[in-house]
Amino acid sequence: MEYKRPFGVRIDENGVIPGAKKLVRRLSDMRGYFYDEKAYEELLKEDPVVYEVYAVEQEEKDGDLNFATTILYPGKVGKEFFFTKGHFHAKADRAEIYYALKGKGGMLLQTPEGEVEWVPMEPGTVVYVPPYWAHRTVNTGDEPFIFLAIYPADAGHDYGSIKEKGFAKLVVEENGEVKLIDNPRWK
Ligand SMILES: O=P(O)(O)OC[C@H]1O[C@H](O)[C@H](O)[C@@H](O)[C@@H]1O
């Protein structure tokens, strides 16, 4: 038997995993995701980085695990806070664990039927993402929101239905407060 080698890595203070595969998502990669299209077009002139992911991934085999950090930058499109695209797992019954390291935010979760949950996150918060729930993280603070995620190597990402329909709730700032409001475009 040829064994894989164990290893440890240290996540640095900026959320970077040395040697990991880096993915950058700018606002231009997220057309159609934010509610306020006018505010989106306006901010597109700057095309800010919305988030970066540092992923250590294995072959897509059952039993193995991937892990990744995400650095989700602070910002808003209109009154809606910056968020990750959000996805179901391609193998929908695969669960995931998130662990918040820095900053302030939360996770929006949604079943295929459109039932929504919001879980606030601050450093030290562990979130259990059960099988079948789509999940998106949101930065509700004014510094980078950094967290670690651990997920089955064969989970995969299914972006399709979230891209088309979005989440049933929007996470917005109203009168200086974080609020969840109904998404008028949700179908
Ligand atoms: O894939 P997104 O919905 O854009 O979220 C960004 C990333 O967040 C976490 O790091 C997850 O572990 C990744 O699997 C995911 O890719």
Ligand SMILES: [Fe+2]
């Ligand atoms: Fe996931």
